[in-house]
Amino acid sequence: MKFIIKHEIKGRMRVHLLQNRMTFGQADTLLYYLSSQKLVTGVKVREKTQDATINFVGDREEVIRALKAFHYETAKVPEVYLKNSGRELQNEYWEKLVNKVVMRMGSKMFLPVSVRSVITAIKSVKYLWHGVRTLAKGKLEVPVLDATAIGVSIFRGDFETAGSTMFLLGIGEILEEWTHKKSVDDLARSMSLHVSKVWMVKDGQEILVPADQIQAGDEIVVHMGNVIPFDGVVTAGDAMVNQASLTGESVPVQKNAQKYAYAGTVVEEGELTICVKEVNGGSKFEKIVTMIEESEKLKSNVEGKAEHLADRLVPYTLAGTGLTYLITRNVTKTLAVLMVDFSCALKLAMPISVLSAIREASLYDITVKGGKFLEAIAEADTIVFDKTGTLTKAEPTVAKIETFCDRSEEDLLRIAACLEEHFPHSMAKAVVDAAKKRNISHEEMHSKVEYIVAHGISTTINGHKVIIGSAHFVFEDEHCVIPEGMEEKFAALPEEYSHLYLAIEGELAAVICIHDPIRSEASAVINSLKRTGISKVVMMTGDSERTAKAVAAQIGVDEYYSEVLPEDKAGFVEREKAAGRKVIMIGDGINDSPALSAADVGIAISDGAEIAREIADVTIGADNLYEIVTLKAISNGLMKRIHKNYRSIILVNAGLIALGVTGMIQPTTSALLHNTSTLVIGLKSMQNLID
Template sequence: MTRIARLARRYWVVTLTLGIGLVGIVLALAGAGWLVQWLFSVYALAVAVWQGVGMVRQMAQGRFGLDILAITAIVATVLVGEYVAALLVVLMLTGGDALEDYANRRAKRELDALLTRAPQFAHLVVDGGYQEVPVDQVRVGDALLVRPSEIVPVDGVLISARGAFDQASITGESIPVEKTTGDEVLSGSVNGQEAVELRATSTAASSQYQQIVALVAQAAESKAPVVRLADRYAVPFTVFSLALGAVAWWASGDPVRFAEVLVLATPCPLLIAAPVAFIGGMSRGARNSIIVKSGGVLEQLARARTAVFDKTGTLTYGAPALSAVRPQPPFDADELLAAVASAEQYSSHVLAASFIRAAKDRGLELREAASAQEAATNGVVAEIDGREVVVGKFAFVAEHAPDAVRTAIAPGELAVYVAIGGRYAGALLASDRLRENAAATLRELSALGVTNTMMLTGDARETAEHIAAELGITNVRAECLPADKVAEVAGIAERPVIMVGDGVNDAPVLAAADVGIAMGAKGATAASESADAVILVDDIHGVARAVRIGTDTVRIALQSIWLGIVVSVVLMVIAAFGFIPATAGALIQELVDLATILAALRAIGGRLDAREATEPRAGPFAPATPSSSSG
C-alpha cells in the first residue's frame, strides 16, 4: 500500500486525471451529465495548454517533438463533443510520461545499485580507538577499521593477519577472496565475517569503486544518437497523421473522423522506446561488469566493423610467466629454479613473483639469503647457503661466470641467466602468455560482424607477429609509439573502429577510436576518461559481450519503434473509415503504448543473458576453450 501511495505522489498528474474520471462517473450517476462534459473538457484543455507550453520551450531549443499530435487530439475531441475521449487522451499522454519514467527507473536498477552502494563513511583508527569520518576525509596512510559485512571505503593494504572479501561488484569473482597481511584490498569489496584493519593507499576520489561510480553516473545521464534519430521521426509522422485525419474529415464530411484518427496517432513508440531500450542496454552492461559511458556507444558497438587490440595486458596477460628451465650440468632443473626463486625474493623485478610462484607450485623450498643486493636493470646477487647466486641479464651474469653461454629463445620469449658459485648454472625462459579465450573472442567478434582485426603494439616485430599468428590476426603494426597508434587508427577505412587497450599507455588511441574500450580490472584504467567503455573484469571476452549487448540493444530499440508505428498506422487507417470510435481508439492506444514499453524493456537482457549462458563461449561466464601459447 505504501508503494502505491508513493507512486501516486510521484505521478500526481496521472493520479489527478484518474480522480477527475472518478468524479465524472459519480456526477454522471447523479444525473449531472452536462457538468461531466464541462469538467472533462476544461481539465483536458488545461492539460493541453500545459503540455503546449512545454512543447514551445522544446521547439525554442531546436527540438521538435510529437506532443503536437496529442495536443491536437485533445483539442479536436473537445471541439466535437467527445469529452470522454479527450480525458482518455490526457490519460494516454500523462500516463505515457509516467510509464516512461517508471520503465527508466526499472531499467537503471543495476546502474543505480552501484551508485547507492558507494561508501559514505570510514572508521579511522585514532589513539587506540575508532572515529567515524566522511570517506572523503581519509588520507593515504590512514589506518582504518572495516567491520563485518561492511563495504571497504577506499583502496588499501591489509594490516590484519587475514581476511575474506567479496569482490563480485568490482572484479566479477563470485567466491570471496582470501587476503593476508600486505595484500591489496579494493574499495567496494565487502568484508567477510571478521573485522579487519587496513592501511589506505588511495583517497576516496582515486579509489577503484569511486572511479567506477563516476563512470556509472556519467552513463546514466546519456542519450544515444538513435534516440535523437527517433525524435526526427516526429516531423514525417506528425505530417502523415494530420494529413490522414484531414483526408478522413474531407471524405466523410464529419469532423469527428479527424479526432478519431488523431487519438490513435501515438507519440509513445518514438518518445519512449529508444530511451528505455538504451538505458536497458547500459543496465545490462553494468550487470555483466561492463560500464558503457553513453547510449551512443552502444549504437557504435552495434555498427562496428573493425577491432584494434593492444598486445600486452590485452591479448596477453601482461605478466611474463616461467615457460622453461634449462639447467647447465651438473645443476638440475629443481636446483636451478630453487636458487633463482630464493634470490628473487629480494628483487623488485616484474619476473620475481613469477619465478617464486613457479618454485612454490613445484614444492621447492626457498632459502633465506645471508646477503642480497639488486643491480638496477641488470639483476640480483645473493649469498645463499654459502654460495653466490647471480640472476639477471647475460652480460651481468657473464661477469661472474665467464663460462656463460647464450641460450636460444623463440619470438615472444626472454631469457634470464643464472650463475651459482662462480659457474654458469643455466637459464630460465619466460613469456607473456596469450589469454586463453583471446582466439575465441576474435571468432565471436567476427560472427557479430566485426570482421577486420588489427594489433598495435610497442613491442618488437618478432614478438608481435608471433602473437598475431597464434590468433590469426594478419594486420600487425609493431614498435609503435602512442602517436603512431593514433595515426594508424585514424587511417582505417572500415569504420566504426573499436580500440581495446589496458589504458596505461593507450589513452590517446582510445580517445581517437570510434569506441575506446579499457580493460579496467586492475584499477588504473577504470578512471581513464579517454575510454568510452570499461570492462571491470580481467577478461577480454568482455569486448565481444559489449558488441553483442550493443547489437541486441539497437535491434530491440528499432523493433519497438517500428512495432508502435506500424500498429498505430494500421489503427489510424481503420479509424479513418469510421470503424473505431474516438473513446475506443483512446483505450486501444493505451495498450499500444504499453506494448511498446514492454518491447523496449527486453533490452535489459535477462532472458538474453540466460540464453547466452547456455551457449558454449569463452570467458568467466561460461567454460573457456583452452588455447596453448608459448609466448
C-alpha cells in the same frame, strides 16, 4: 539469523527470513553479505516478501552456516554501497505505476461520470498549457499534438477518450522515467570507485593499506596511471590529472601543491601526495549521476533521429487531420486521425530500447557509458586487441629468473618487486606475486620511482641507478650492456617466454622470464566476432616479433604488429578510421590509453589500469573474452530491435489512421488502440535482447 528453506534444488535455495519486516537497508546488507561469501555465485533479496534466493557452488551446509552466522548489527557493509543501492528507487517507481493504475480503475468503478469528467478537465490543463507554451515558441512538436487531441475530445464532451489518452501518456512517462533513472543509477554505480588498497604515507614511508582504513587527515600517494580514491588537497608532487569522470572533458589538468584533487579522477603523468579531506564516496556517485544525465553520451544517433523525426511528423499529422476534414466533412473521422500519431511511440520506444540494452549489458559484467557506443559497436568492422593482459591471461607468472651478476635470485627478485608494486600492469603483478610466493619481503628501499610509459621503471637504490623494463628501454634508451662473458647465456634465453630486463649501474643484472599463456577462449572469440560482422581483427603488442608472430598464428588474427609504442597503436587506429572503417580497441594498460581514446569504441579490461578504465567507453570483466561477443550480440540485437520498432510503429499507426478515415473505428477506439500499441512496443523494448 533465523530462517526457513522454502525451496531448494542443486546449487540454488530460496530462504524466508523470520522477521516482522525488512527495510531497504537490511535487504542491501544481507545482499552484500551473501554476495561476499566465496561459494555464492548470485543473490536476490526481496524486502517485501523477506525472501532471499541464493545460487551457489559446493557445499550447501557452508551456505547455511553463513546464513546462521549473519546479524545485521555485525555485518560490515560500505556506506556508499547502502547509499547508492537503487532499491528504494525501484520501489518508488513501482508504487507510482501501481497507484496510477489503481486510481484509474477505482475512479471508473466508484465515481459517477459527472465527477470523472470534472477531474479529467482539471488534469487536462497541464497538457493544454504545455501545448500552448510549445506553440508560443513557434514550434509544432509532440506537446502540441497531445494538447490538440485532448482539447478536441474535451470540447466535444468526450471525456472518456481524453481521460484514456492522459492515463496512457502518464503510464508512458512513468515507464520512461523509471527506465532512464534506473539505467543512469546502474551506470553510475558501475563507474563508482572500487579501490581496495592505497599507498599511505606513514613515518616518511609509503605503506600499502586497505582503503577503508584511511581517515580524513591521512596522507596518501597516488602514482601515475592510478585513480585518486578520495577528495583531498595536494601536499606534494606535480601531475596531469584526467577529470573526465566529473567534468566530461578529456583534456588533463595540472595539479600541484595546494590544489584540490577529486575522487575518481586519474593521474595521467607524475604522482601526487594528497591530504585526504573526504572519505565518503557518496558525493562522487552524485557527481557521476549529474554528469551522465547532462551528458550527450547517453544519446545514440538513432535516439536523436527518433526524437527529431517524432517532432517533424507533428505538422504532417495536423495537416492530415485538416485534409481529412476538408475531404470528408466528418468530425468523427477527422478526430480518428488526430488521435493517432507516430511520435509518442517513437519518443518512448527508442530511449527505452537503448537504456534497457545498457542495463542488460551490466548483467554480464559489462559497463557501457552511453547508447552511442552500442550503436558504434554494432557498426564496427575492425577490432584491435592489445596482447598482454587482453588476449593473454590477466595473471601471467614468473617462470624463471636468469641472473647476470653475483647477486642471488632472491635479492634480484626483491629489487624487481619493490619497483613493480607501484604500477598497474599484469607483468608487474606477476613479479610482485612471485616475490610473495617465495616469502620475499621487499620493503621500500629506493628513491623516487619514475615510470616511463610502455618502457619501464627507473630509480636509485643505495646510490645505484636501477632500471627495469623492456629490451628497447634497457639496451637502446638507457644504453645498458651485457656483462662481459655473459653474451652466450643471454643469447640462449628461452624464447617461449616474455622477458623483463633488470639492470643495475648500466649492466644487465637479471632477466625475469614471464610465462604469459594465451587465453583458452581467444581463438574461439575471434572466430565468433567474425561471424557477428567483424571483418578485420588486429593484434598489437610491445613484445618482440618472435613472440607476436607465434601468438598471432595461434589465435588467428588477420594482422599483427610487434614492438609498438602507445603512439603507434593510436596512429594505427586513426589511419583505419581515416580509411572509413569503424574501429573497436581493447586493452588494459596505461600504454593502451591513447588508442582507447582514439577508437570509435574503447573497451577496457576491468582489472587493468584505472586510467584505461576511465578513458574507455566500455569496461568488461576480466574472467573471459566471451563478454566481447556478448556485447556485440547485444549491440546488433539493439539495432535490429530499433529498426523493427520503426516498422511496427509505422505499420500500426498507419493502419489505425486508415481504419479511422474509413469510419471503421471511432476516435475513442482509435486513441485506445494507438496508446495501447505504444505501451506494448515500449514494454517489449524493455525485454532482454539475449535469451
